[in-house]
Amino acid sequence: MNQAEAPKESEINSYGTRNTLTGFLVQMKERTSKYPRVLSFSSGKGGVGKTSIVTNTALAMSRLGQRVMILDADLGLANIDIMLGLAPKHTIKHVFSGEKSVSEVLIEGPEGVVILPAAVGVPELAKLTNSEKLFLLNEMEELSASFDVMLIDTSAGISDNVIYFNIVAQQRVIIVTPEPASITDAYALIKVLANRHLVRNFSILVNWTKDGQEAQNVYRRLSTIASRFLGLLSMDYLGFIPKDDAIPMAVSNQKTVLEIFPECEASNGFMDLAQCILDDRRENHAVGNVKYFWEHLLRM
Numbered sequence: 001m002n003q004a005e006a007p008k009e010s011e012i013n014s015y016g017t018r019n020t021l022t023g024f025l026v027q028m029k030e031r032t033s034k035y036p037r038v039l040s041f042s043s044g045k046g047g048v049g050k051t052s053i054v055t056n057t058a059l060a061m062s063r064l065g066q067r068v069m070i071l072d073a074d075l076g077l078a079n080i081d082i083m084l085g086l087a088p089k090h091t092i093k094h095v096f097s098g099e100k101s102v103s104e105v106l107i108e109g110p111e112g113v114v115i116l117p118a119a120v121g122v123p124e125l126a127k128l129t130n131s132e133k134l135f136l137l138n139e140m141e142e143l144s145a146s147f148d149v150m151l152i153d154t155s156a157g158i159s160d161n162v163i164y165f166n167i168v169a170q171q172r173v174i175i176v177t178p179e180p181a182s183i184t185d186a187y188a189l190i191k192v193l194a195n196r197h198l199v200r201n202f203s204i205l206v207n208w209t210k211d212g213q214e215a216q217n218v219y220r221r222l223s224t225i226a227s228r229f230l231g232l233l234s235m236d237y238l239g240f241i242p243k244d245d246a247i248p249m250a251v252s253n254q255k256t257v258l259e260i261f262p263e264c265e266a267s268n269g270f271m272d273l274a275q276c277i278l279d280d281r282r283e284n285h286a287v288g289n290v291k292y293f294w295e296h297l298l299r300m
Contacts, residue, residue: 040169044185060274072118074155085254091119215240
């Protein structure tokens with residue numbers, strides 16, 4: 001590089017490279033060739049704090065030394081970048097159209113978390129052509145070695161895309177609150193996955209609860225109903241995030257609660273949640289890693 005080509009100081013990042021994401025991907029890919037694990041975060045109904053949970057869990061995992069990517073899988077809405085106050089120039093829509101590669105549309109969130117943003121008007125994955133599916137598969141295969149964990153923020157409900165992402169994820173985190181409607185709708189999602197797609201393993205996370213006892217009661221109620229009507233299921237209790245006024249304050253500021261209220265109860269809950277997930281060694285299984293995820297998702 002001659003002197004005229006030297007990058008501006010503002011273009012240099014912590015990896016010492018001109019492009020932040022390019023430098024991140026190159027350096028991280030050199031560190032390991034293993035496939036990262038894939039976790040989906042879903043809920044039967046909206047308004048249970050799912051996107052806030054995904055963003056804060058991602059940041060907590062990053063603080064625990066993980067290289068984290070978030071896939072905003074609510075393809076018709078752009079929840080993640082709005083939650084974090086980001087303004088991506090390109091989205092997954094440009095990947096589907098062939099205008100950009102996946103690495104070109106990734107954006108960097110807080111503390112090194114990388115995000116593949118969604119966009120309004122993107123067709124469901126089931127409606128992509130075979131050539132579009134193959135293109136996206138190749139793109140994700142090239143990218144996958146750059147991360148330890150991929151967190152998928154699905155849309156609420158039981159749409160085809162929600163079902164697809166949950167079928168092929170290694171770990172399915174079902175988010176529920178103490179509200180009766182939330183419990184009922186979470187059961188409906190589990191029922192569809194269990195009866196129609198033979199999914200038998202779920203992790204239950206209780207959000208916006210006053211304490212651990214209430215969270216345990218919610219978990220027992222949901223697991224008891226599911227076991228009674230759906231047969232033998234593995235329903236792991238993943239923990240809870242306490243009701244904390246710091247969360248809506250962080251959301252209104254388009255920040256994670258870990259960034260602006262790191263010592264609050266909710267932040268401690270997210271750090272505990274991230275550690276609990278990372279302590280689970282199911283990532284050694286082939287099913288559910290990124291390679292399996294994209295191959296099976298795009299062949300449906």
